[in-house]
Amino acid sequence: MELVVNSAKEFWSELVPYWRRAEGVLAVVGLCYGGSVVVGWLWQVTNGIRVHFWSRLWKKDLVGNYGKWAVVTGSTDGIGKGYARQLASKGMNILLVSRTQTKLERVAQEIRSEYGVETDIVQADFSLGRSVYGNIAKHLQGKDIGILVNNVGMLVTPRLFCEISEDDIWAYASVNVASVPAMTRLVLPTMLKRGKGAIINISSLGAYIPLPYMQIYTATKSFVSSFTSALQVEYQSSGVTIQCVEPGAVSTNMTKFEQSFHEPAFNVASPDGFAANAVATLGYSDHTTGFWPHSIQLYALLASPRWLVMRNFLQVFEALEKKKT
Ligand SMILES: NC(=O)c1ccc[n+]([C@@H]2O[C@H](COP(=O)([O-])OP(=O)(O)OC[C@H]3O[C@@H](n4cnc5c(N)ncnc54)[C@H](OP(=O)(O)O)[C@@H]3O)[C@@H](O)[C@H]2O)c1
Structure with missing residues (x-):
């Protein structure tokens, strides 16, 4: 439509109907956006309640749903031991795969006497890379493997990159990265044939934010989360559950370097408490922190500017470094 304007006043009065229409459109857009934010939040809260609380109210038939045996890597301490005890x-019968023979024997004995299930152990140092998987494969033979928990992980005490040894760089690659697809490769084909089973990959909240002083560790955890998400889509209609668990701080040997990550608190879980929560989420969520206070932490983390979170961690680790000297 052509506007015929004789004066400034006339010009503005001609525009009034357009503004009114624009106001109406903006109001509708604003309402739609606000509505979608509210619906998104409501969905998140409802889903959180379903995954972390509702799931704990129901008894699960893990043996019937997945199979008789569970394999847990890094299972003589911390989260892995918590998972083994919980399963x-x-x-479930438990195959423990870990580094120290004496600890393996002790934990296997503990589980047998406490829960009356069968156990088997495999001593394997995942930092040695490819050579350990042949022996693990032998122990898998003849067992109905229902659940694999890819838990093994290492963290060198936080330090600047150039202070990390070459050996530790390769150990990170073998333990935190390669073990996850390599163990998955050992059990997934049989699970696919049976059309059931579950693979649980333990990543970390650190997968979301690259952390200074923990640069290799957080990068390896991003790998675990990314790999797991891709597998979920590849095998979504296979009957095999593939779950990514991304915990915050849990009070284990790994977090001993800093009291605020180690001392049990609202946001620092005990290994057994964490495992009880996390196992309950299996079948309820493919992607979870495993523990509701960690989910609250995750939302706070995602809502904060990334550079700010990274700078805060830098300050924490610089302060720790100063304390040492
Ligand atoms: N703790 C946390 O706050 C936290 C948070 C997020 C994610 N995570 C992840 O959770 C997983 C478990 O961590 P955690 O805190 O429970 O660790 P942890 O207490 O240090 O326990 C690690 C377990 O893995 C075994 N292990 C370590 N290196 C190994 C190797 N090279 N070969 C074979 N076994 C090895 C240890 O065996 P030994 O007993 O022989 O040492 C132990 O049983 C890791 O993947 C970690 O990244 C932990």
């Missing part, structure tokens, strides 16, 4: 408490 045994649900009637």
Whole structure:
């Protein structure tokens, strides 16, 4: 439409109907956006309640749903031991794969006497890379593997990149990265044939934010989360559950370097408490922190500017470094 304007006043009065229409459109857009934010939040809260609380109200038949045996890597301490005990408490036989023979024997004995299930152990140092998987494969033979927990992980005490040894760089690659697809490769084909099973990959909240002083560790955890998400889509209609668990701080040997990450608190779980929560989420969420206070932390983390979070961690680790000297 052509506007015929004789004066400034006339010009503005001609524009009034257009503004009114624009106001109406903006109001509708604003309402739609506000509505979608509110619906998104409501969905997140409802889903959080379903995954972390509702899931704990129901008894799970892990043996029936997935299979008789669970394999847990890095299972003689911390989160891995928590998972092994939790799965045994649900009637699963446990194959423990870890580094120290004496600890393996002790934990296997503990699980057998406490839960009356069968156990088997494999001593394997994942930092040695490819050579350990042949022996693990032998122990898998003849077992109905229902659940694999890819838990093994290492963290060198936080330090600047140039202070990390070459050996530790390769150990990170073998333990935190390669073990996850390599162990998955050992069990997934049989699970696919049976059309059931579950693979649980333990990543970390650190997968979301590259952390200074923990630069290799957080990068390896991004790998675990990325790999797991891709597998979920590849095998979505296979009947095999593939779950990514991204915990915050858990009070284990790994977090001993800093009290605020180690001392049990609202946001620092005990290994057994964490595992009880995390196992309950299996079948309820493919992607979870495993523990509701960690989910709150994740939302706070995602809502904060990334540079600010990274700078805060830098300050924390610089202060720790100063304390040492
Ligand atoms: N703790 C946390 O706050 C936290 C947070 C997020 C994610 N995570 C992840 O959770 C997983 C478990 O961590 P955690 O805190 O429970 O660790 P942890 O307490 O240090 O326990 C690690 C377990 O893995 C075993 N292990 C370590 N290196 C190994 C190797 N090279 N070969 C074979 N076994 C090895 C250890 O065996 P030994 O007993 O022989 O040492 C131990 O059983 C890791 O993937 C970690 O990245 C932990």
